[in-house]
Amino acid sequence: MKFPVEELLATLALLKVPGLGARRRYCLVDCFGGASAVFAAPRDKIETILGPGHCALPFLQKGLDGIDVGSEINWIEKPGHHFIPLHHPLFPPLLKQIPDPPVGLFARGDLSRLFKPQVAIVGSRRGTPGGQDVARTLAAGLVERGFSVISGLASGIDGAAHWGAIDHNGSTVAVTAAGADRIYPAAHRRLADKISSCGALLTEYSLGIPPRREHFPARNRLISGLALGVVVVEAASRSGSLITARLGGEQGREVFAVPGPIRSPLSAGCHQLIKQGAKLVEGIEDIVDELPRFKTPPASRDPIQEQEPGSVVADEVLVGSIDFTPTPLEVIVDRSGLTDQQLSSILLGMELRGLIAATTGGGYQRIK
CATH class of the missing domain: 1.10.150 (DNA polymerase; domain 1)
Incomplete structure (x- = not known):
């Protein structure tokens, strides 16, 4: 397509x-x-x-x-970098369902991970060692059951959730509140690189945009919008994590909360959610049992990114499939052995680099 x-x-x-x-x-x-x-x-x-x-x-x-938009095009053309407009076939379907989806997403990493069933784990930036251990344990249990873990790359609980997925060879997605070329917090640059190799980094903000206070609630709607459920681990009574949970409830997602010591201020937000009807979490099964059933996708193949758009391998696969005269899309599909979905991203990257041009009737022809 x-x-x-x-x-x-x-x-x-x-x-x-x-x-x-x-x-x-x-x-x-x-x-x-x-x-x-x-x-x-x-x-x-x-x-x-x-x-x-x-x-x-x-x-x-x-x-x-x-x-x-020259800087953005240059960024997109780098290996592993992508831009997904709202109406693109690779735009995450769940995110389209929220009342105010982004008109486009900048992504770094593996786009196929966006199509895995995802669960959000969020919580305090000042999470206790015990709370961070819970986040890592829950993340590990989720990836072992075929879920991807999504969070906000923040310090504390978010970072622990990401690492819990990574350390168990799972998939994790981070949604950031700054431009695609910025990592916030800077201390999580190594974590961001790890995420891009086993999942994806996402943002709706263009290059050069710094993290601003108002970006974080907006970012939170994407975290909950991409997930089947939102799990809150340690949150104060006035916390951004509660915003994520509220947005998740409004979007029709399941909401979960991990209880904590009654004297801890970081338990107040979770206890408040439980009083409001959130599912109390004592273990991984409390989460999994509430989520829609799904088929775990096979781990042996990467259906969307076997050939990465913009890579030499992807170009070589297609260069012999497109003539210097108009070539119908169905002919390119037959010659390359790739699916319409795979071709969509690869052809777009080749067109942006001036290697091919679209022709009347939905085909392409080689220029170089």
Whole structure:
């Protein structure tokens, strides 16, 4: 399945328009049917969504020529780097279901891990040694049962959950609150590199964007949106983890909480959740028994990223499958032995690098 390069570029540009938050960007894309249509829309139509005189209007009216996305394209072309617009076939299906999904995701790592069933483990940045041990133990139990563990790369409980998955050869996904080229906290750079090798790092923020206070609640909606359930381990009564749990409940996800000592302030948030109906967790089965049944995907093959878009191997697989004259997509599929889903990312990367060009009728032809 081919994804239009124009839509990818327009989505990258939309993410750089100042004055637009995630909800308004989604409203624009949803209303006009795509990011490229937003830039082509009449001013009065855009004003019905943003309001008269909105600061983003001049940028949207200038069109794509007024916004430089060269840095983003260079980042995407690096091995293991990806950008997934909302309507791309590789955009995580669960995330599309939330009320305000991101219009695009920057990703570093293995996109196939986004299609594994995921469980979020979140908690205090100042988690106790005991709490972090619980997070690691639960993460290990989840990956042993075929789940991927998702969290926010933060210090404390989040980091422990990621390491628990990694140390047991499992899959883990981190959603960050800064640009795709930034790691926060900086102390977790090694952890981030590990995650990119056995899972994926995700963000909705463009390059160069620093972590800001308002980014973290927005990030939390993606953590819960990607997961089947949210497990809270150690959280104060006013905690970002409770925001993740609340958003998870609003999104129809299962919510779990691990109880703790009654005198510990880091138990207050979890006990509050349990009073509100969250499932009390004493062991891994308390989580697994509440989640939808699923078939564990085979671990021997990587269905989406066997050939990584932008890699020499991927290009070599396709270079002999595409002629210097228009070649229908079904012919490329037959010659390469790859699926439509695999071809989508590889062809897009080759087109961005100027190796091939899309032709009328949905085919491609070689340029170099």
